[in-house]
Amino acid sequence: MPLKLQTIIASTRPGRIGPAVGRWFHSVAQAQGRFECSLVDLADFALPVYDEPQHPSRQDYKHEHTKAWSRSVAAADAYVFVTPEYNYSPPPSLVNALDYLYVxxxxxxxxxxxxxGVSGGLRSAQAARLMVSTLKMMPLPEGVMIQMPWQQLDEDKQFRAGPPHEASAMTLLPELAKWAQALKAMR
Structure with a gap:
């Protein structure tokens, strides 16, 4: 069975660049062929601020939005979060989506x-790495950092990656596949 990768677009705000960046990375992952790939947009789940009465570790979900999110996340072996930086942190939509589930x-x-901006969202990614480790996830040190992505959109609002972005993605994906295969035995 092929490993399943979800590229998750973390920003949900109007006017966001995340879908363009997410589509680019998703296409790179598909072309590399190490995973069965799907593109997931948090905006499609419309998760309110966490509203389940039970702790997520119990998996006793009452709301349909949580059940749908659970099914989506459970279907993957690995994830790539496409995330902006808001005030040195990941967006609240990503924090909330992570908090909704555990197992x-x-x-x-x-x-x-x-x-x-100039930091390319590195502080956001670093803060998110701390969060995901408490969910028993393995955050990889490899990543893709994009400075000023709005300057790299074409006339159709498609993200045009430069050589550093492509090289970073090509380094990240084989490592992610190794970890996904290794951790599959633990699940």
Whole structure:
């Protein structure tokens, strides 16, 4: 069975660049062929601020939005979070989506495609790495950092990656596949 990778677009705000960056990374992952790939947009789940009455470790979900999110996350072996940086942190939509579940994330690797201003979203990715480790995920040190992504959109609002972005993605994906295969035995 092929390993399953979800590229998760973390920003949900209007006017976001995340979908363009997410589509680019998703296409790179598909072309590399190490995973069965799917592109997931948090905006499609419309998760309210965490509203389940039970702790997520119990998996006793009452709301349909949580059940749908659980099914989506449980279906993957690895994740790449496409995330902007908001005030040196990941967006609240990503923090909330991570907090909604627990068991579904356990023993799976993840990586980050971060974007923002001069820092390229590195602080956001670093803060998110701390969060995912408490979910028993393995955050990889490899990642893709994109400075000023709005300057790399073409006339159709498609993200045009440069050589550093492509090289970073090509380094990240084999490592993610190794970890996904290794951690599969733990699940």
């Amino acid at each position: 579904e994330w356990n023993y799976k690797p993840c990586a980050f495609v971060s974007y923002g």
